[in-house]
Amino acid sequence: MKCAWLTMAALLHFPGLTSTLESADGCESQPTCNQCLQSPGCAWCKQKDFLKSGESNERRCDTPEALEKRRCSEKNIFNPEPSVDPLKDAELQNKKENVVQLRPQNLNLKLRVGVPETFTVTFKRAEGYPIDLYYLMDLSYSMQDDLEKIKTLGQEILNTLMRVTNKVRIGFGCFVDKVGMPYVSTVKAKLANPCPSRLDTCQPAFSFRNVLRLTEDAREFREQVSKQIISGNLDSPEGGFDAMMQVAVCQDEIGWGNVTRILVYTSDDTFHMAGDGRLAGIYQPNDGKCHLNRYGLYDKGNEYDYPSVGHLSRVLSANNIQLIFAVTEKSVPAYKALSELIPQSVVGELKNDSSNVVQLISEAYGNLSSTVLLEHLEAPQGLNISFKSHCGNGEPSDWKKSGKCNNVKIEQQVSFTVSVTASTCLSKKELFFVKVQGIRDQLKVNVETLCACNCGDREEGSPSCNGNGNLECGVCSCNKGHLGQKCECQRQGARNTTLTMEALCRREKDSQLCSGQGICECGTCVCRGHFRGNFCECDDSSCGRHNNKICNGQGICDCGTCKCHANYIGPTCECSTKTDKCTNKDNVLCNNHGDCECNRCKCHAGFIHDFCTELVAPCKTYQKCVTCTVNNELKAGDVGNCTKECGSAKLVHIQEPTQFYCQNDSITFKVELDSRNGNVEISYANAPGAIDMTALVLGSSVSGVVLIGIAIIIIYRVLLEVYDRREYRRFLLEQQNVQWKENMMKCLKVEEYLKWTASSRETDVLRADLEDYVKRGLRPDGRTLCDRVIRACNQQLGMGTVDSKHLAKLVSLVQLALRGYESVEEPGLQSSPLYMEKILFHIMKKLVSQGTPQHSQLLGSLLYKRLAVSKRSAFSTEMEDFCVLVRSCFVVLWNGVTGTQPNPVILPRERLQRHIQALSFLLLLEGLSDTSPFSSKVAVYTEDALIEFVKSCGTLSENDASYLLQEIKHYLIPTQKPGKNPAPEKWFAVCEVLVHTCRLLFKANHWVHALDLVTGVREWLRDSSCLDAFLELAQQAVEIHRFHQSEEENSKALTDCARIVRGLPSLGDQECHVILQVCQLIVSALEMNQNKGHDGKYLLTWFSFLEEYQELISRHLCKVTALPADKKRMFQQQLFCTMCQGFTSAYDSMVAFQVQGLRMLH
Structure with missing residues (x-):
């Protein structure tokens, strides 16, 4: 009840709501002519004497029918109609000099907002239309036999297409991938010859090369293709997206003509797409422009990322290029999914040697040419466009975003109905196109919206406006200084003050202006909505409703009272005076047993029914x-x-x-x-079918019992059958397992293991067999078996996204197979250096790209252990490969924190763990490459990782600090002692990491964790005398920070620091660098906790340490002549800062002593 009262109050207080409700099924009234035309179904009455007293201009806006009922003449109703006017509509024809396949070619479209307008587009595919075919081939090493085959097929391809048209041109291009890790090996020898075997010869890898422009000469095609040599790359996906983008946008270089354009793409593997370039540090999105140099090479491959699927699809469609994917069996599912996202593209299965490519092109072209896809381009915002297809096969299709007809033959005519609806007014005349994909013909549509009134009846100084304004569309536009609906009043004249004018708008002295339902203009009320009258006292929407209609729809509401039409009476015209519904077939009124009221029988007592013909x-x-x-x-x-x-x-x-x-x-x-x-x-x-109810009940009961029994028996037999089959399958599996165990597990091909790992359940079976085999002990060929299992898992992960459960089982299988692989030495197997490490790297990269941190962490740990062993045993000839692989591991883990998932949510701890694990790989390179003696890359990246972790956490809590320390110890500080031939560079890198970490922990007041870290490093480097001084100074820095935290006296710690620095022998560059770093850490510990004013003992020890520190910096600056300019400037700044710190401390202490003396005198 309360809600009903609130609703009624809202309707009374806001008349506009009532107006909207009243016009919901037709027109929503608007105050101006322009706004009226923007409302669907509305028209404007421009008749001069149309409005009654007090009615606002909104009453001029209504449906044409309603305006006519209110006596607005037809000629005064302004209601512009939408229209379609063809400007060019040439007949469809197939003449060589002028082929027309689409009509009309140009039209004007005028729209009303919210009113759909339709027109018809007709298409007929011409016979013998010229064709340009560009053959784009993958030249990775696995396509070697395909290249040899295509060298002989140029003439055959031309002959096949000549059966369809008499003019064909053919071109050729090839691609491999971006030249950089991890796509292509960057080892110098591999860059020159990327073949897997050094006995083979390959050309250097490249992104894309335009070998031959489109030509009609098959001999030239054969010659140019025969010159091509196979190339190679590292990873499975290829760089075909870069190549397709260049083929589409380099119009002049490729030589595309205004004909049917076909691009044939051949490959035997999947593709890289937008985002994959980040693995090589390429972040700039593809710009969709031509970048072919004078040799036809795409030379910006390492500057721009691969294009996205959507970007490539738009470019191909805009350039009318139809795409044929000719790919091998294993890649067909991936390219079919891609084809669904690229219009006018088909997929064909290519044999391993490309021997069926001619037949494939012929069939694919037939499929493309038989499909007609109509779409719109460059439509402005505010237009909704839909299509209905009439393909000549019966009923038309439903309305869709594009029109499509399949199996359309040459010279067959199809049509499409295009519906265009404007949801808002266009600011100017706009243009869009309707075209068939893959065909150059298009329809140009000029569209405008009818949102402005041009009534054509403007009267300057009109008498209807009392000569004080202009009349247009029935509404006065008053001159300056005048107002009112008829410009009858001057602003604040002597006789029309505000109080005087308002008094004329009040019904009584103390009543509201215009009864609260309008505004007072010039002493006259202008009412809102359906209100009218001199004082807006009449509401033509306040009459009672019947059947949810005002006055039952059988009367007119006049100032709150229904004036009923003929044959209707009552307050809401609800009662009809007719009697036709009270009279039966014998023309007797209510069967003489009732009274006819409002054309309904009201029966006497004891009688019912419409005509009172039945008894109660x-x-x-x-x-x-x-x-x-x-x-x-x-x-x-x-x-x-x-x-x-x-x-x-x-x-x-x-x-x-x-x-x-x-x-x-x-x-x-x-x-x-x-x-x-x-x-x-x-x-x-x-009764129809009368039966004995007793027999029915008994029969139903017996039948029910019998049916239930039969159902129970059937269910039992089905369950028993299912159980028997399950047990039989289990028996077969066990029988196979027994056979395998007897044969110690057969060594199968990689393809067989690929099938075994295709599902989660089969992976479980394979893992159980392999685990049993490893426990029993592998035969000599067991190493080969484990190698093939790992390679099968690698291929399985590269075939697409795997569900989490299956993924975990594949990773577990890799771990088990690796354990078996390492347990057996098989002579002559995989002599290539770092063979298994490279496979594990590809698996880890795929896990990182799928955003699975737990599994990628595990693979990273397995790979790190093998690389650490390989580092100790690697020959000098293998060291370059080793360094490249380790750097790639670091790049994948460091840059792959976000994976390839859209909008990933990375927890701070997860990000830190991935970063620190990446740094453990970088630590393997210390001492192997030309590193600067003044800073380690590990230390630099560690500082970045720590800063990012603290920013992500906001405040470094106790738990965060513990986790940070745990990860650094686990990945960067080995548990075993350094060997006989240690790498000092690694020690120094770890020491720099220690300094950065302690400085971070000092800022967060976690000195306990800093002490724990220093103790751990000291334990690891216990026998390394060259770093004893560094570790002692680091421990003293922690003690100084602890003393300041507890406000204890720390002059002894500073004295020990000065003694240690003073007693240092002649140091090498790296040793001196880390000592200076830890001295700066001591200064930082003092600065973080320094209080104003110290006693003399503290100052002496502080100055003593600063003096030794300054002396060490000075010696280092004089000794190292080849010091880089930035490092030299840094040391000079440190020297200056220590001097300033000494002066500042002395001054603060002196002031403190003076204040203390004054207090004592007082």
Whole structure:
């Protein structure tokens, strides 16, 4: 009830709501002509004398029918109609000099907002239309046999297409991938010859090369292709997206003509796409421009990322290029999924040697040419465009975003209905195109919206505006200084002050202006919505409703009172004075047993039905009568001995079985009144299909029991069958397992293991067999078996995204197979250096790209262990490969924190763990490459990782600090002691990491964790005397920080620091660098906690340490002549800062002593 009152109050207070509700099924009234035209279904009345007293201009805006009812003449109703006007509509023709396949070619479209307008587009594919075919081939090493085959097929391809058209041109291009890790090996020898075997010869890798422009000369095609040499790369996916983008946008270089354009793409593997370039540090998105140099090479491959699928699709469509993917069997699913995202593209299965490429191109072209896809381009915002296809095969299609017809033959005509709806007004005349994909013909559509009124009846100084304004569209536009609907009033004149004017708008002295339902202009009320009258006292929407219509739709609301049409009466015109619905077939009013009120019978007591022809409860009243009559088997109308039960009722026996509304055992009957004499008439008959209810109940019960029993038996047999089959399959698997165990597990091909790892369940079976085999002990060929299992898992991960459960089982299988692989030495197997490490690297990269940190961490740990062993045993010739692989591991883990998932959510700890693990790989390179003696890359990246971790956490909590320390110890500080031939560079790198970490922990006041870290490093480097001084100074720095935290006296720690620095022997560059770093850490510890004013003892120890520190910096600056300029400047700044710190401390202490002395004197 409360909600109802609130709704009524809202309607009364906001008349606009009432107006909107009233016009919901037609037009929503607007105050101006322009706004009126923007409302669907609205028209504007420009008639001068149309408005009544107090009515606002909104009343001029309504449906044309409503305006006519309110006596606005038809010529004064402004209602511009939308239209379609063809400007160019040439006939479809197939003449060589002028081929027209699409009509019309140009049209003008005028729209009303919200009103759809349609037009028809017709298309007929011309016969013999010229073709340009560009053959784009993958030249990776696995396509070697395909290249040899295609060298001989140029003429055959031309001959096949010549059967369709008499003019064909063919071109050739090839691609490999971006030249950089991890796509292509950057080892110098591999860059020159990327073949897997050094006995083979390959050309250097490249991104894309345009070998031959489109030409009609098959001989030239054969010559140019025969010159091509195979190339090679590292990873499975290829760089075909870069190549397709260049083929599409380099129009002049490729030589595309205004003909049917076909691009044939051949490959035997998947593709790189947008985002994959980040693995090589390429972040700039593809710009979609031509970058071919004078040799036809794409030379910006290492500057721009691969294009996205959407970007490539738009470019191909805009350039009318139809795409044929000719790929091998294993890649067909991936390219079919890609083809669904690229219009006018098909996929064909290519044999391993490309021997069926001619047949494939012919069939694919037939499929492309038989599909007609109509779409719109460059449509402005605010237009909704949909298509209905008429393909000549029966009913048209539903409305869709594009039109499509399949199996369209040459010279067959199809049509499309295009519907365009404007959802808002366009600011200017716009243009868009409708075209068939892959065809140059297009329809140019000029579109504008009819949102401005141009009534053509402007009157300057119109008398209707009292000569004080201009009349246009029935509305006065007043001159300056005048106002009012008819410009009858001047602004603040002597006779029209505000109080005077407002008094004319009040019905009574103290009443509201215009009854609260309008505004006062010039002493006249201008009412809102449906209100009118001199004081807006009349509301033409306030009348009562019946059947949810004002005045029942049978009257006019006049100032709150319904004025009913003829034959209607009542407050809401709800009552009809007609009697047609009260009269039966005998023309008797309500059967003489009721009164006709509002054209409905109101029956007297005891009678019901529309015409009062039935009695209340007739079944019960006449049940005994019917029973008696049936039992006595009397004739119809002869009541015999049943007079007592039937009275004067007349009985009629219906011979045919009939169902009436009264039921008595197997007899049904009805009771009616004869409208002519008022007598009761009973019609009875046998019920249709009357049956014995007892037999029915018994039969149903027995049948139910039997059916339930049968159902139970069937269910039992089905369950038993399922169980038997399951047990039989288990028996077969166990039998196979027994056979394998007897044969110690057969060594199969990689393809067989690829099938075994295709599902989660089969992976479980393979893992169980392999685990048993490893436990029993592998035979000599077991190493080969484990190698093939690992390679199969690598290929399985490269075939697409794997669900999490299956992924975990594949990683576990790799771990188990690696354990078996390492347990056996098989002579002559995989002599290539770092063979297994490279496979593990590719697996780890795929896991990182799929965003699985737990699994990529595990693979990273396995790979790190093998690389650490390989570093100690690697020959000098293998060291370059080793360094490249280790750097690649670092890049993948460091840059792959976000994976390739859209909008990933990376937890700070997860990011830190990945970063620190990446740094453990970088630590392997210390001492192997030309590193600067003044800073380690590990230390630099560690500082970046720590800063990012602290920013992500906000505040470094106790738990965060513990986790940070745990990860650094786990990945960067080995548990075993350095060997006989240690790498000092690694020690120094770890020491720099220690300094950066301690400085971070000092800032967060976690000195306990800093002490724990220093103790761990000291334990690891216990026998390394060259770093004893560094470790001692680091521990003293922690002690100084701890003393300041507890406000204890720390002069002894500073004295020990000065003593250690003073006693240092002649140091090498790296040793001196880390000592200076830890001295700066001591200074930082003092700066973080320094209080104003110290006693003399503290100052002396502080100055003593600063003096030794300055002396060390000076010696280092004089000794190292080849010091880089930036490092030299840094050391000079440190020297200057220590001097300033000494002066500042002395001054602060002096001031403190003076203040203390004054207090004592006072």
